[in-house]
Amino acid sequence: MKTILVLNGPNLNLLGKRQPQIYGHETLEDVARLCRDACGSGFSIDLQQSNHEGQLIDWIHAARETTCGIVINPGALTHTSIAILDALNTYDPPVIEVHISQVHKREAFRHHSFVSLRADAVIAGLGLEGYAAAVRRIVSLVGE
Numbered sequence: 001m002k003t004i005l006v007l008n009g010p011n012l013n014l015l016g017k018r019q020p021q022i023y024g025h026e027t028l029e030d031v032a033r034l035c036r037d038a039c040g041s042g043f044s045i046d047l048q049q050s051n052h053e054g055q056l057i058d059w060i061h062a063a064r065e066t067t068c069g070i071v072i073n074p075g076a077l078t079h080t081s082i083a084i085l086d087a088l089n090t091y092d093p094p095v096i097e098v099h100i101s102q103v104h105k106r107e108a109f110r111h112h113s114f115v116s117l118r119a120d121a122v123i124a125g126l127g128l129e130g131y132a133a134a135v136r137r138i139v140s141l142v143g144e
């Protein structure tokens with residue numbers, strides 16, 4: 001059984017309650033369900049969320065030994081965190097960056113992503129379906 005880490009950054013614990021006009025009414029539990037449905041039987045999903053940059057980095061480091069890919073929505077750390085970029089640069093398997101909203105239609109400060117310098121694909125604006133698409137892509141990249 002291969003494991004895909006689905007990592008979520010600051011404020012995504014409030015998914016479903018936070019600005020639903022932007023992020024929708026579904027929750028992180030719905031994200032977990034969509035990812036599990038998308039990955040098929042040979043894979044497991046490890047979904048994590050933290051509001052703390054260092055915790056996210058620790059999970060990326062641990063994933064080096066235990067996972068076959070990372071789906072990451074770093075929240076606002078997307079636009080600020082060289083440390084998360086550096087952590088992802090220590091990780092060899094596929095990395096896919098997901099944003100629920102279409103960040104390029106929003107404020108200019110959301111248009112730049114440090115994580116995109118490492119990501120093998122970037123998905124924005126598909127809502128929660130972006131996570132499922134990212135999981136399917138990792139499954140196809142790493143093989144059943």
Ligand code: DHK
Pocket residue numbers: 010011012073074075076077078098099100101102103110
């Ligand atoms: C989530 C956030 O929390 C924002 O800080 C990003 C991203 C966009 C999203 O669309 O999922 O700018």
